[in-house]
Amino acid sequence: MDTIFQGFISAFKLMAALDPTLLQIIWLSLKVSGGALVLAILLGLPLGALLALKRLPLRGLILSVVNTGMGLPPVVVGLFVYLLLSRSGPLGFMELLYTPGAMIIAQFVLACPIVTSLSHTAIVNVNPIIRQAARVLGANPLQEALTVIREARYGIMTGGIAGLGRVTAEVGAVLMVGGNIAGYTRVMTTTIALETDKGNFDLAIALGVILLGLSLIINVALRAFQRLGRASSGVVLWD
């Protein structure tokens, strides 16, 4: 109990002093997870929209694969990304293993199915009358699709936030492909694992508190977007 208490005190001292190691780890974590999320949105949103708006062949199969991907175990993702990026792997020539780039790829693989699936659900749940209204007001097929996507915006944001939640809390995949190299690929979750192993609880608790705070912010944002999606809109003259 005493150790935990002491750990909390030291942790708050580290945070209050804006410890450079702590800040560097947080910054890298945000860069890696943010980068993975951007890539996941760039691929997942159009794919989710396509699956929702077009009668594609094998749509059911693709959706099943995407939904299965939502529950991918991070260590399995880590293993396959490792094999792809290792020297003897097909992408070994890119020399990405044990770099933040490899960690972004691993987290992207974890986040993309979530963003795709939740975007698809959000778009497919838009009332069909919206699409018809857009059409009778003179929208071309692209404008029609964009109107439906716009109506689903809060659900899509929920997907993005859920994807971010998944990757910020993830440890297995980034540990395997990033290598947990101090000052280079060490992020919050891998640092917590390492420092706990070493019995150095100050930094681990500090990062744990920050991670919990981040998780709280993500969940508050998630609930806010879900509420907005149920009832409401941007009330502005021009947007």
Place this chain on the structure above:
Amino acid sequence: MGLSLELAGIYKTYNGHEILRDCSWVFEEGLTYALMGLNGTGKSTLLRICALLETPDQGRVSYLADQKPLAPDLELRRRLTLLLPGVGVFNTSVFNNVAYGLKIRSVKRREIEKRVMAILDVVGLAHKRRERALDLSTGQAKRLGLARAMVLEPEVILLDEPTASIDQENTEIIEGIIRKMKAEGKATIILVTHDPAQAARLGDKLLLIKDGRLLPG
């Protein structure tokens, strides 16, 4: 010049039920047609076919300008519009809802502001322009739908039960707007209604759908 519409031998079947059977009519430019019939007789289906939202199983829908038939492309679709019974209000402000059709036509911002505000005045919703459209009452939403259609200055306007499920006050406002459009004579109007008195008040010609056939009323 406006548009006239010619239906020739329209058939439509849903789930094995023949809804429309050999429907033919020439809708003359600038006139208002009131279309009546019992529930489920195919009035809305016919309107959706006229709006090019659905294709008939058989038959032909032709829009004509100067007696020449037009291709059913985006350019033609932008010369007509349909007020859906459920309106389909977009999740944004009243102003943005009405501006939608103009924005997708790349109309200049200043022009959009002018036209949207003018039409919101006509339908009595100018004071609600900044409010979210989803908060409007059913009657106000119908007026918004009408404004959204009218702002585009369509040559053919198809109205699917524009006063269904709304109070007397909103009904009078909407009828007033339809009368104004009629008086301007710029658009061909096809109005679906269940109210014979309304059909008589607004229609230049009355039509009836019975047993899937389109008949003079």
